[in-house]
Amino acid sequence: GAVVSQHPSWVICKSGTSVKIECRSLDFQATTMFWYRQFPKQSLMLMATSNEGSKATYEQGVEKDKFLINHASLTLSTLTVTSAHPEDSSFYICSARDNNREIGEKLFFGSGTQLSVL
Amino acid sequence: DQQVKQNSPSLSVQEGRISILNCDYTNSMFDYFLWYKKYPAEGPTFLISISSIKDKNEDGRFTVFLNKSAKHLSLHIVPSQPGDSAVYFCAAYTGNQFYFGTGTSLTVIP
Numbered sequence: 001g002a003v004v005s006q007h008p009s010w011v012i013c014k015s016g017t018s019v020k021i022e023c024r025s026l027d028f029q030a031t032t033m034f035w036y037r038q039f040p041k042q043s044l045m046l047m048a049t050s051n052e053g054s055k056a057t058y059e060q061g062v063e064k065d066k067f068l069i070n071h072a073s074l075t076l077s078t079l080t081v082t083s084a085h086p087e088d089s090s091f092y093i094c095s096a097r098d099n100n101r102e103i104g105e106k107l108f109f110g111s112g113t114q115l116s117v118l
Numbered sequence: 119d120q121q122v123k124q125n126s127p128s129l130s131v132q133e134g135r136i137s138i139l140n141c142d143y144t145n146s147m148f149d150y151f152l153w154y155k156k157y158p159a160e161g162p163t164f165l166i167s168i169s170s171i172k173d174k175n176e177d178g179r180f181t182v183f184l185n186k187s188a189k190h191l192s193l194h195i196v197p198s199q200p201g202d203s204a205v206y207f208c209a210a211y212t213g214n215q216f217y218f219g220t221g222t223s224l225t226v227i228p
Contacts, residue, residue, distance in 0.1 A: 006161070032214075044162070044207060044218050093161050099214065103150045103169075107216055109161030 004096045006110025021079045021113045023094030029074035030096035038091040050077040084117045121145050122210050124219035132227050137195040139222050141208030148210040153193045156205045198226045
């Protein structure tokens with residue numbers, strides 16, 4: 001099956017610094033990628049939809065200036081948490097959509113990034 | 119507006135018994151329904167799907183049932199194994215969009 005690589009898997013940073021998370025589709029072109037945040041006790045919240053070559057679409061309540069998304073190529077989307085604060089500590093997951101596959105293989109997830117802001 | 123809902127945040131089942139995870143949806147235009155499984159500190163992985171024109175799909179120990187009139191689907195795991203302990207997300211698909219439920223944490227007790 002297709003692979004989505006997310007990096008880094010774990011990052012610790014000081015409050016006020018910025019952190020960049022990368023999401024790559026390794027063997028398919030993904031015009032659309034998604035960024036999620038997982039809160040404690042499992043709920044998966046869609047933060048934004050990343051479209052190659054255009055601006056990302058953010059879900060209600062997600063600050064676009066806080067969570068910068070860039071989808072500069074068909075295989076790479078990045079999420080930058082700017083001026084991170086302890087409340088931004090969370091598990092962030094990306095996914096990429098392969099429109100050329102059957103339904104069970106349309107959406108692939110990265111392995112996630114655990115962000116801890118001190 | 120949550121179009122896909124999983125009302126049970128957690129479920130505990132004895133090993134060997136049946137696990138039933140439930141999911142409700144509001145949009146009658148969904149084309150497919152899917153279940154994803156997620157272990158801690160990992161991304162979700164696809165488990166099983168069902169087309170909106172079917173009412174049952176089976177894959178080994180996993181069976182998904184769809185009741186369109188009730189806008190309800192369920193995932194049955196028989197027999198449940200300790201390795202099935204994970205968070206299960208229900209998802210619905212239409213128009214190239216995926217809509218996820220909030221997940222149900224399944225614990226299978228040995």
